[in-house]
Amino acid sequence: MNHNLTSEMYLSEYGRFFGMLERKLFVQSHIKGMPTTSLKKSFSKQFGLTARQFNSLRMQLDGKVSSILEKRKFDIQQLESKIEYLQKSIVKKTTQKDKLLQKLLRIPQTSPAFPKQHKKYRNMKFYLHQKKRRLRNIQHKLEKLKSDELNHKIRICFGSKKLFHKQFYLEENKYKDHAQWKEKWLESRSSQFLVVGSKDETYGNQSATYDLQNAISKYGKYITFPEVHFPYGQEVIDQAKIPYMGFTRNGKPQKYFSSITYRFLKQKKGWYVNATLEKETPKIGTSNLNGLIGIDLNAGFLAICEIDRFGNPIKSWTVDVPMYCRRKEQLQASLSDALKEILAHAVSVQKDVVIEKLDFSQKKASLREMGTKYARMLSGFAYSSFQQLIESKAKKAGVRIRKVNPAYTSQIGQMKFMARYGLSSHGSAACMIARRGYYFKTEKPKYDSVLSFPKKFDKQKANFNNWRSLTRHWGKYYYFQDKIELLKADI
Known part of the structure; x- marks a missing residue:
């Protein structure tokens, strides 16, 4: 055979x-x-x-x-x-x-x-x-x-709800009969399995060993996959196969390996194997001594602003991340590439990165100011992926991530910094996010602004409360783009 x-x-x-x-x-x-x-x-x-x-x-x-x-x-x-x-x-x-x-x-x-x-x-x-x-x-x-x-x-629907519901619409989903669907369903329910490793087992795994000849043996003598090479991280896995001497709890010397866990996955072209192993996290190489980098998540792009230690913007730019009508895999890949670029810059300038302590519902509500269509573009998957990816990638890159309160960052940034520094509306929001990383006192509204103020407006109230009143008022009386054009001219 x-x-x-x-x-x-x-x-x-x-x-x-x-x-x-x-x-x-x-x-x-x-x-x-x-x-x-x-x-x-x-x-x-x-x-x-x-x-x-x-x-x-x-x-x-x-x-x-x-x-x-x-x-x-x-x-x-x-x-x-x-x-x-x-x-x-x-x-x-x-x-x-x-x-x-x-x-x-x-x-x-x-x-x-x-x-x-x-x-x-x-x-x-x-x-x-x-x-x-x-x-x-x-x-x-x-x-x-x-x-x-x-x-x-x-x-839990093992095999996915999407595939389960396809049995009720066989023709539309191009199945000849229910038996063909059932075959696909059973295959989907059996398409992956995990093999957990341990450092006190040969080559880091008792059940699947990746030996020095780069062969994976599934349950030892039963079956062998020769010449297995991983497209990413091969050198890390090769290093993990080299044993080191350690000590047991009783103080006896013992040979250990790095623990390697394998996940076998069945896809369209056949079976694949993913290897996961422990890797020492690099030490944090960034700080807030020379400034910070703020990131504002938007529908379709990330706005980034770098500030100095006094809170003044040095550099502002955007990185496109198409989010509308995209598959999850495409969206994750785009976000991953964008964050890799930003974190590489953070490493080069040795500055911590500041992001919003995000509440998805509040983020969607703030985007509705620019129109419901714009808000719909930011999916829940994009929102959750952004947080997970930036935290995991930052650990690998040795970048510290700081999370701050996002309340009124857009309004404050647009009124106080947009015209003064020639920033875009989103760049000014990213600037404010970065400044929040220094916990500066909440900025006062610009009371001589061209924008109208509520009739009952008490300047003696706390700045934070005043920004809440102004945000509600402007939302009723101005379209987003009209407000931005007025603020750009308001120097």
Whole structure:
């Protein structure tokens, strides 16, 4: 039999076995609530697993569960934000509908203006009906998520919900029959498995060893993959295969390896293997002694501003990150490249990077000032990916990340620094984010501005409270672009 075919069959068979055990473990641990210690014994006895194999199974399942819990928290925040926005919109449109009705009642039905006003009124009623429907649907989703959170209920669809629902639309998804879909479904549920390593095992892993001849042996003598080379980090893995001498808890000398964990994944072109190993995190090489770098996340790009130690902007620029109509992989790649460029600059100038302590709902609300279409471009995935990527990449690069309160950074930056330093509206926001890293006192509003102020405005109040009042006022009286043009001329 062909060696490649044998390998394919072996990995597929083990993937099916691992997938079946993972689903059983989920039912026993998260549905029936059985403790892990007793499950470890029963699984080892019933299925002939080693302790390391059970740990691999448990770690993969725990990763999926923790991901679902994090996503659920994020979804609850996002839905609450949508509900708040819809409720405000419904109240506003209801008032407009009532005014239209009063106007319509005053117009005789024989008047030429009646059909036009009647159509306007009907359109408003239809708009409100759709908004109320959407509000009810979102409230139902939120109630379900909060109920799951309160009852500690975990829902996992092994194989993905998207593929599961395709069985109900076979023709549209180009399946000949249900059997063809089921084959794809079973394959999806068995498409990956984890092999956890340990430093006290040969070549850092008991079950899959990557030896000095660059061959991976799956369960020792059973199957070997010769000449395995990794496109990234090969030199790091080669170094990990070299043992070093250490000591046990009893003080006895012992040979150790770097722990290597392997994840086997089945994709369109066949099986792939990813290797993960511990790598010493470089020491932080940046500080706030000479200044800081602020980053403002926007829909479609990142705005960056570098300041000196006194808070004055030195350099401002943007890096494009296309976000609209992009696949998750494309978006992650674009964000990764952009952050790599920014962090490389931070290393070269030895300055810490400052970002907003982001609340996605607040970020979306601030973007709505520029229009709802603009706000829609910033997806929740882009928002969460930005935070995860910058933190992980900064650790690898030795850059310290500082998080600051994002409240009114855009308003303060636009009024105080945009015209003075010739910054863009987003560059001035990034400047303010960087300045927040020094915890300067909140800037006073420019009281001789060309922009109007609220009628009841107390200059004696705290600056932060005044910026809150001004932000609300300007949001009602100015379109975003009009406000920016006025502030650019206001030197």
